[in-house]
Amino acid sequence: NAGVMQNPRHLVRRRGQEARLRCSPMKGHSHVYWYRQLPEEGLKFMVYLQKENIIDESGMPKERFSAEFPKEGPSILRIQQVVRGDSAAYFCASSPPSAITYEQYFGPGTRLTVT
């Protein structure tokens, strides 16, 4: 059973460009979480999605950031008009569709560098 996959692993964007980060959850998992890790800091929750639904986006910046998890295909975290402060590692985690989802499995992350 393949683990959580993220691509690209490294992404370089110039200021003002768009960044698209993809996450394929583990097989059978329908819950996806996105976290951001700034340099020398812990992970901060951004958004929690189930198929076709945003459940909790309390950690998402109000502007330029959006996330989706369509019925088919990977979850996408989209950052428009990137700025240098968006440089970070972005991790996706998934969990199975049970009533109590307490264990999350993490992908290897996408390291975004904004120049």
Place this chain on the structure above:
Amino acid sequence: AQSVTQLDSQVPVFEEAPVELRCNYSSSVSVYLFWYVQYPNQGLQLLLKYLSGSTLVESINGFEAEFNKSQTSFHLRKPSVHISDTAEYFCAVSPNNAGNMLTFGGGTRLMVKP
């Protein structure tokens, strides 16, 4: 809301020495507790978790953590570390109801020296 504090950002230790990585949390609701390990340029791997029952939980590679409700702590310990234990360790909590995000501490970098 929850918060997690890892008091030590770096812990240097010699190989085969014991180590304790401290974690304290605050929460207005009951929580589940986790320790994750992150090796350089990799994602996080679950090391161990406390959900309920015995307050002492163990991992397969010799780490253990004890949940102390009165002190709101979940310290991680290992009696004898190896060079391969060098990594970043994150403590995290999640409210013990359905489908909630993890709140992480700032991480502790364990540096094992020969």
